[in-house]
Amino acid sequence: MTTHPTTAPSPAVFVHGLSFRYRTLDDEPEARRKPNRPDQQPPKQVNAIEDISFSLPAGQLLLIAGPSGCGKSTLLKCLNGLIPNSYKGTLSGEIELEGRSIIGLSLRDLAQQVGTMLQDPDKQILGSTVEQEIAFGMENMNTPREEMQRRITDVLEQLHLEHYVGQPTFALSGGQRQQVAAAGILVMQPSIFLFDEPFANLDARAVDELEQLIKGLLARGRTVIIVEHRVEEALRLKPNKVLLMRDGRQVFFGDTMEFLKIADPTQVKLPVESMLRTLDDPRDAFNLLVRPIITGRGSQEKAGETILTFEDVHFHYNSFSEEILHGISFEIHRGETIALLGPNGSGKTTLVKQALGLLRPNSGTVRLYGEDTRDLSVAQLASRIGYVFQSPSAMLFAPTVRKELSFGPENLRFPRERIATVVQEAEKAMNLEQFDARSPFSLSFGQQKRTAIASVLSMQSKILLLDEPTAGQDYRSYISFMEYLRSLPELDALLFITHDLDLALRFTQRVLLLKEGNLVADGPPLQVLADPALLDACNLRPTSLLHFLLAERNAVA
Amino acid sequence: MAVIEKRESLNTKIWSVGVRHIVFMALGAALYGGLSYLTNILQLPATSNVSFRPAIVIPLFFGAVFGPWVGLFTGGVGNFLGDYISGYGVYWNWDLGNALIGFIAGLAMYLTWGRYNTSMKIIIAEIFAAVGVVVGIGFAAYSDIWVSKYTVAASTGNFVPATLSDLVNGLILLPILLVAYNAAMRRAGRG
Amino acid sequence: MLINFPYIQRDTPIHRLDPRTKFVLLLALGFAVAQTSNFWVILAGFIGAAFYYKQAHLKWSETKRAWYLIIALNVMIIFVNYFLSGGNVVQGVDLTHPHILFTLPFLALKGHFPFIGPGPLVFSVESITFMITQGLRNFSIALLAVPIPYTTNPGHIGVAFRGLGLPDRFAYAIDLSFRFLPTVARDFGTTLDAQRARGFEIDKLQGGIFSKIARLAPMVVPVVIGSVVGAEDIISAMELRCFGVGKRSWLVKLHAKPVDRILITFAIVAFLVITALNILGSFSPQGFLHILHTQGIPHFLAP
Numbered sequence A: 001m002t003t004h005p006t007t008a009p010s011p012a013v014f015v016h017g018l019s020f021r022y023r024t025l026d027d028e029p030e031a032r033r034k035p036n037r038p039d040q041q042p043p044k045q046v047n048a049i050e051d052i053s054f055s056l057p058a059g060q061l062l063l064i065a066g067p068s069g070c071g072k073s074t075l076l077k078c079l080n081g082l083i084p085n086s087y088k089g090t091l092s093g094e095i096e097l098e099g100r101s102i103i104g105l106s107l108r109d110l111a112q113q114v115g116t117m118l119q120d121p122d123k124q125i126l127g128s129t130v131e132q133e134i135a136f137g138m139e140n141m142n143t144p145r146e147e148m149q150r151r152i153t154d155v156l157e158q159l160h161l162e163h164y165v166g167q168p169t170f171a172l173s174g175g176q177r178q179q180v181a182a183a184g185i186l187v188m189q190p191s192i193f194l195f196d197e198p199f200a201n202l203d204a205r206a207v208d209e210l211e212q213l214i215k216g217l218l219a220r221g222r223t224v225i226i227v228e229h230r231v232e233e234a235l236r237l238k239p240n241k242v243l244l245m246r247d248g249r250q251v252f253f254g255d256t257m258e259f260l261k262i263a264d265p266t267q268v269k270l271p272v273e274s275m276l277r278t279l280d281d282p283r284d285a286f287n288l289l290v291r292p293i294i295t296g297r298g299s300q301e302k303a304g305e306t307i308l309t310f311e312d313v314h315f316h317y318n319s320f321s322e323e324i325l326h327g328i329s330f331e332i333h334r335g336e337t338i339a340l341l342g343p344n345g346s347g348k349t350t351l352v353k354q355a356l357g358l359l360r361p362n363s364g365t366v367r368l369y370g371e372d373t374r375d376l377s378v379a380q381l382a383s384r385i386g387y388v389f390q391s392p393s394a395m396l397f398a399p400t401v402r403k404e405l406s407f408g409p410e411n412l413r414f415p416r417e418r419i420a421t422v423v424q425e426a427e428k429a430m431n432l433e434q435f436d437a438r439s440p441f442s443l444s445f446g447q448q449k450r451t452a453i454a455s456v457l458s459m460q461s462k463i464l465l466l467d468e469p470t471a472g473q474d475y476r477s478y479i480s481f482m483e484y485l486r487s488l489p490e491l492d493a494l495l496f497i498t499h500d501l502d503l504a505l506r507f508t509q510r511v512l513l514l515k516e517g518n519l520v521a522d523g524p525p526l527q528v529l530a531d532p533a534l535l536d537a538c539n540l541r542p543t544s545l546l547h548f549l550l551a552e553r554n555a556v557a
Numbered sequence B: 001m002a003v004i005e006k007r008e009s010l011n012t013k014i015w016s017v018g019v020r021h022i023v024f025m026a027l028g029a030a031l032y033g034g035l036s037y038l039t040n041i042l043q044l045p046a047t048s049n050v051s052f053r054p055a056i057v058i059p060l061f062f063g064a065v066f067g068p069w070v071g072l073f074t075g076g077v078g079n080f081l082g083d084y085i086s087g088y089g090v091y092w093n094w095d096l097g098n099a100l101i102g103f104i105a106g107l108a109m110y111l112t113w114g115r116y117n118t119s120m121k122i123i124i125a126e127i128f129a130a131v132g133v134v135v136g137i138g139f140a141a142y143s144d145i146w147v148s149k150y151t152v153a154a155s156t157g158n159f160v161p162a163t164l165s166d167l168v169n170g171l172i173l174l175p176i177l178l179v180a181y182n183a184a185m186r187r188a189g190r191g
Numbered sequence C: 001m002l003i004n005f006p007y008i009q010r011d012t013p014i015h016r017l018d019p020r021t022k023f024v025l026l027l028a029l030g031f032a033v034a035q036t037s038n039f040w041v042i043l044a045g046f047i048g049a050a051f052y053y054k055q056a057h058l059k060w061s062e063t064k065r066a067w068y069l070i071i072a073l074n075v076m077i078i079f080v081n082y083f084l085s086g087g088n089v090v091q092g093v094d095l096t097h098p099h100i101l102f103t104l105p106f107l108a109l110k111g112h113f114p115f116i117g118p119g120p121l122v123f124s125v126e127s128i129t130f131m132i133t134q135g136l137r138n139f140s141i142a143l144l145a146v147p148i149p150y151t152t153n154p155g156h157i158g159v160a161f162r163g164l165g166l167p168d169r170f171a172y173a174i175d176l177s178f179r180f181l182p183t184v185a186r187d188f189g190t191t192l193d194a195q196r197a198r199g200f201e202i203d204k205l206q207g208g209i210f211s212k213i214a215r216l217a218p219m220v221v222p223v224v225i226g227s228v229v230g231a232e233d234i235i236s237a238m239e240l241r242c243f244g245v246g247k248r249s250w251l252v253k254l255h256a257k258p259v260d261r262i263l264i265t266f267a268i269v270a271f272l273v274i275t276a277l278n279i280l281g282s283f284s285p286q287g288f289l290h291i292l293h294t295q296g297i298p299h300f301l302a303p
């Protein structure tokens, strides 16, 4: 291997000319023997990452940014040894950690050096109880029980998690799981930490806790690498270096300041300032950024008429559990686009499920187009109000996209020719025509997401509810996704649940703010979100966009 | 340097038990136990007869795709879990019978390599699955002749309905799952 | 949450037992009573099991779902067994001539076409005793089987099987499946809601049995494929924390107390004695060694 200029202390991470190509299933011996069948795509020979080179001194923070599919996770897999130990493929280039080349090192050896936090804490957590989860790694290293006990108590107080002892991991909230997962890695005492998109679907409080954790690691001299396309959040950690990737290639490596100069705000989520920089006239930024989606235009009925009413809705899941919704009342009028905001566990999902009768209020009433939903079955309700769940994988099942989209209409007993037309329209709206005959499972996450929405649109419901429509997508694809919603066929109203302030600010005219089962605010985004105390109470963190828009508004006034 | 991985032989692919196998064992068992429990409490249309178990497809599927050992574990531990969370207790001969089902279904890998991209391979999986169900339920039912001293006739009275319902459920749902899995795996996984 | 474990945290003798002891007792009893139809031996087993069950302090309200099913199944199959055999067959014991009390006209299986026809249903001292013995046998097993889920912390099952000699990784897989159960249940609930939101009515499936089952696909496919695809990350998580590289230690420790040792020894000895008796019995045509091959019916009942 080539020698690199060994300036006094060797860097914590040194990568040179790193490339990797995954072995696709079609390269497998079995597939080799017979010619590829038409239904198989030819093996794609592209490298997932191509010629990556950077070096990071110990105790520093590196941010890796880039659009989805650009190879960020692949790069992390190379650093933590999953490549080549677990993922097969063709790897070339050099990686040195703390001056030692890691070529040929087993995962066991590397685990002492590198700790990795996967994106989804649900997948990361392997123990049924907090202790078992934290102990897992040490158990595999065959650590004596007493030693384990000692380290567990240490790490628990280090992260102030003592009060979780003995709790089942399943009962923990998203943020708490991140903490426990981190504890499970800390006990392995690695010197380099990798985080793959740690901020995805966490509310602001959880993000804060996580930032504290990472700052703590840096303070203790650990080296940290974060993959995150929510650059704005990540920048609050003041990364020393930024690595920007596109299509597996490294397009920038250097200091944060320079990065902000060259970065493209349509690719990654940047603070609004660097977005303004790209405009010749900052004054039209407002109109450029804030373009609420208008619904109910074409409908001949007079706009503004009430279509969905919640009257003093109370709900608890079962007679033992405590009440989740404490008397919610509000109305939705034709033509509105609404964002439902609130902390994790505040009851957003529980609330919207009431509208479809998936859950029924214990007291109070829900009216849909003036009818009491108590008198209607879920199927009947579903024909008027569509609900898209957060994860497309929860509903996709059919062999082809077309069959997937016709599932709903068939359940609603549409006549055959009508089914054909509604499926057509839905495919057009979400631009899925080219996938018509493909299996939904073979589509990318974003495409699956669109299929999920199309399969609800095809039921021709006039109201659409989306649960966290942009979760798990990178900035570019989620902006384009929200633009799709503009092109929806005529809806009476659109409501979506989100944790993302900017989404509410840019695409809606009305915000509902839910906190611990109470509706604490209801009004135009800028008006509701102008109150810092309220934001803080609801674990919402003001974004640079909010500050900017408020400033603009005051300037106008 | 370049890492060119060695090609694993068919036998290692089928009989080796790596980390991924462990995970799929646990997953399969949880799915089998959980689904058979849930379909019971949900009172599906045909659950009037106790032995209606769409979940039987789980050990068949996990066997066919991940091999005999995963199938064995999925069937055995899955059935154990199902009884366990329903609070019925532990009945070793039925656990063993279900383990057999998954194991035999897994032997299909000898002909299919665990990839089901052609209808021929799916038919093969179906055949092994059918054999598995007959043998597995057969073992469980007729072992009662010894365990509980039933007559052959009575055990048959146990065997026939259970087998039929499992065959119908399994053989209908298995191809659906295999097709979906094949499509999902297009978006490559690890070797 | 759709699944909650039946485990009830209490402090009873059975709760305090090492899980391994419970499994060993269950197996030993199962294999012992399988070897005889001697009423008295089975009765002894039943009484022992009943006493054991009593020690678990389980309330009827907690276990009744299980018992309803077990009782229904056993009663049904035992009667079916009796009628199908025309009350003749008595398994596992050699009896010279049955003492018939009375017979009823009934159907019986025939050796020739149409294989079933009118025949007597025999009620003999032997067959009735045998039927009762069967009932006692099954329920004695159930009495040991049922308490396990209610008195054993799910978190201890994996390490228990480890202690019973299962290799590390399989034992851990059992632990892991308990960890996955709540997730599976949650995914199932989500999918059910998602499909109902598309007008899917699982309780109103169309068509005959075949299309009914095919129409379960919207429920089964997302849950299974979703979790299989998601498993890739779990595998990474485990490998990154060195799973499967070598011998592993376990945080949870089971302590076998003296009482556990005693019980296990007792169970094994009892099992061995029964087995020995069973074997010897087949060589000595009568006398004490032969008891396991008799029903032990007192003489005044069957002169």
Ligand SMILES: Nc1ncnc2c1ncn2[C@@H]1O[C@H](COP(=O)(O)OP(=O)(O)OP(=O)(O)O)[C@@H](O)[C@H]1O
Residues within 6 Å of the ligand: A022, A023, A024, A048, A066, A067, A068, A069, A070, A071, A072, A073, A074, A075, A087, A474, B187, B188, B189, B190
């Ligand atoms: N196991 C795999 N087998 C084959 N190809 C893969 C595999 N995993 C990822 N790829 C491909 O490698 C490329 C980079 O994937 P990677 O997951 O590293 O991107 P990413 O930047 O992490 O995307 P995201 O932001 O969505 O996580 C993509 O084209 C992807 O399709």
Ligand SMILES: Nc1ncnc2c1ncn2[C@@H]1O[C@H](COP(=O)(O)OP(=O)(O)OP(=O)(O)O)[C@@H](O)[C@H]1O
Residues within 6 Å of the ligand: A317, A321, A324, A342, A343, A344, A345, A346, A347, A348, A349, A350, A351, C001
């Ligand atoms: N099936 C259920 N059974 C019992 N309690 C539940 C169930 N689902 C949710 N809860 C509880 O209801 C409360 C609200 O949950 P809900 O999912 O509505 O919150 P949310 O606002 O959607 O949170 P998030 O932003 O994380 O999606 C939480 O405390 C949760 O623990």
Ligand SMILES: [Mg+2]
Residues within 6 Å of the ligand: A072, A073, A074, A196
């Ligand atoms: Mg990634």
Ligand SMILES: [Mg+2]
Residues within 6 Å of the ligand: A348, A349, A350, A467
């Ligand atoms: Mg929610």
